[in-house]
Amino acid sequence: MSAQREGTFYVHTTGSRPRLVVSADGRGVVSHAGSRLLADLADATGLTRAFSEALRRLRPRGTGHDPGRIAVDLAVMLADGGEAIADLTLLRDQPEVFGPVASTPTAWRLLAGIDPAALKALRAARAAAREIAWLQAGETRHGIPAAQAGGRELPGLVLDIDATLVTCHSEKENAAPTYKRGFGYHPLLCFLDNTGEALAGVLRPGNAAANTAADHIAVLDAALAQIPDAHRHGTEILVRADSAGSAKAFLAHIRALRSRGIHASFSVGWSITEPVRRAIRHLPDRVWHPALEQDGSLRDGAEVAELTGLVNLPGLPEGTRIIVRRERPHPGAQLSLFDLDEGMRHQILLTDTPHGQGSLQLLEVRHRAHARVEDRIRCGKTTGFGRFPSRHFAINTAWLELSLTAIDLLAWTQALLLEGELATAEPKKLRYRVLHAAARITRGARRLHLRIAATWPWRHDLAHAFTRLQALPRPVT
Incomplete structure (x- = not known):
C-alpha cells in the first residue's frame, strides 16, 4: 500500500523490507553513469572527431549541435540499451555527465540527412577509429x-x-x-x-x-x-x-x-x-x-x-x-x-x-x-x-550503421578497459553491472566528481575502467 501527500509517496510494506518515503526531488543523483565510459572511449579512439569530419556538411549554419557528436550520442544510447530516438532523453537530462545532447527532432533531422555519400563517410570514420582502437589494444593489452x-x-x-x-x-x-x-x-x-x-x-x-x-x-x-x-x-x-x-x-x-x-x-x-x-x-x-x-x-x-x-x-x-x-x-x-x-x-x-x-x-x-x-x-x-525507427529506408539504413557502431563501442570497452568476466560478458550483463550504475555528482576543487555508490558490487571494475581509459594513448590531432 502507499499514500500520497504533496508529491511524496509513503510506501508501507508487510514484509521484512524497510519502510520508504519516495519523492521525485533528488539532486546530484545520476543514473547510467557507466555509459559515460562509452562516450569517453568514442573520444579516445578518435571516433567522435572522425564522425564530425564525416558529417561536417550536415551541420547547420551558425550555432547548433555537432552532427558527429549527435551520431556518437545515438550510438552510446543504443549501446546503453535504448530502442528509440526518443531514448536520447536519458543522456540529455543528465548534462552534468553527458554534456549538451541534441533534442529528439534534431537527431531525427540528422538521420534524415545521411545520404549514401554521408553513409560512406561514416563507414570510413568507423574504420579510422577501429585502427586507433586496435593500436591501443596492441600498446596496452596483448593486441x-x-x-x-x-x-x-x-x-x-x-x-x-x-x-x-x-x-x-x-x-x-x-x-x-x-x-x-x-x-x-x-x-x-x-x-x-x-x-x-x-x-x-x-x-x-x-x-x-x-x-x-x-x-x-x-x-x-x-x-x-x-x-x-x-x-x-x-x-x-x-x-x-x-x-x-x-x-x-x-x-x-x-x-x-x-x-x-x-x-x-x-x-x-x-x-x-x-x-x-x-x-x-x-x-x-x-x-x-x-x-x-x-x-x-x-x-x-x-x-x-x-x-x-x-x-x-x-x-x-x-x-x-x-x-x-x-x-x-x-x-x-x-x-x-x-x-x-x-x-x-x-x-x-x-x-x-x-x-x-x-x-x-x-x-x-x-x-x-x-x-x-x-x-x-x-x-x-x-x-x-532489432527495431528500426522510421518509415523511410534511408533513415533505417543510417540507424543500422549507428547500431554497428554501438556494438563496436561495447567490444572496444571490453577489449581495452575491462577484465575478467566483464571482458567477455554479453551486453545485457554489461549494462546491468557497469553501464547502468548509479552515482552522485559532487563539486570540489573546481572539479566535478562522479561518485559511484559505495555499495555497488562492481564499483571497482567501473572505477578501474575509467582509470585505464585515461591511460590510453591518444591519436595525434
Whole structure:
C-alpha cells in the first residue's frame, strides 16, 4: 500500500523490507553513469572527431549541435540499451555527465540527412577509429585476441557472415514478407569473431534471398574495408558462412582476393545433394574420425570424414575440400528423409584450407564455431538493429550503421578497459553491472566528481575502467 501527500509517496510494506518515503526531488543523483565510459572511449579512439569530419556538411549554419557528436550520442544510447530516438532523453537530462545532447527532432533531422555519400563517410570514420582502437589494444593489452575453436587458437582473423530477420510491426519502406511468414527486413551482417566487433551490415527487404552472392560480396568487401591495412594485408583471414554463403560466385570472389594481397580462405556450409548422399553411403567406417567439442574434447556420438574426390562439384575454386559430419540426432532435431533413413544427422562444409594446415576434426569444429554469430546477432538486436525507427529506408539504413557502431563501442570497452568476466560478458550483463550504475555528482576543487555508490558490487571494475581509459594513448590531432 502507499499514500500520497504533496508529491511524496509513503510506501508501507508487510514484509521484512524497510519502510520508504519516495519523492521525485533528488539532486546530484545520476543514473547510467557507466555509459559515460562509452562516450569517453568514442573520444579516445578518435571516433567522435572522425564522425564530425564525416558529417561536417550536415551541420547547420551558425550555432547548433555537432552532427558527429549527435551520431556518437545515438550510438552510446543504443549501446546503453535504448530502442528509440526518443531514448536520447536519458543522456540529455543528465548534462552534468553527458554534456549538451541534441533534442529528439534534431537527431531525427540528422538521420534524415545521411545520404549514401554521408553513409560512406561514416563507414570510413568507423574504420579510422577501429585502427586507433586496435593500436591501443596492441600498446596496452596483448593486441587483437585469437579466435578459438576445438580448444585451440585460430591463426589470423575470422569473419562470420550471416543474415537475420527483423520484424516490422508497421508499414516501412522496403519491408516485405519473409520466408518465415513474417514481415520486415532481412539484413546481412558480418562480425569479427576475434573481438565481437560488427564490421559491416546491409539492410535488405524481408523477401531478399538468403544466398544472394552479390549481397555476400558487398558485405564482405565492406567488412574488409573496416580492417586496418596492417591486418588486412598481413594476416590470414578466414571467412565463414552457412550454406547461404556457398554461392560459387561468392567463393570465387574470396579466392580472387589473394590477387589483391589479401590472404583469404573460406569455410561455408553446403546442401546435401543426391551425389553427396551416394558418396556418404559408400564411405567405409574406417575413414570416420571422432568429432571434437569446442574445448577440444571428443564429442560423443559425432564423427567426421572427407568426401573430397568422391563428389564432383563443378565450378568451385581449385583445392576446395568437402567435409561431412554425422551425429546422433538430439531430440527435436530437424531431419531430412536421408537422415531418417541413415539414423544420423549429416552436415556438409566446404573449405579451401589445404591439407597439412589442421586436422580434419579441427577444420570441422572450426566451422561449427560459426554458430557464435547467432549470439552476436541476438545481442545486436538489443543494441539497435532489432527495431528500426522510421518509415523511410534511408533513415533505417543510417540507424543500422549507428547500431554497428554501438556494438563496436561495447567490444572496444571490453577489449581495452575491462577484465575478467566483464571482458567477455554479453551486453545485457554489461549494462546491468557497469553501464547502468548509479552515482552522485559532487563539486570540489573546481572539479566535478562522479561518485559511484559505495555499495555497488562492481564499483571497482567501473572505477578501474575509467582509470585505464585515461591511460590510453591518444591519436595525434
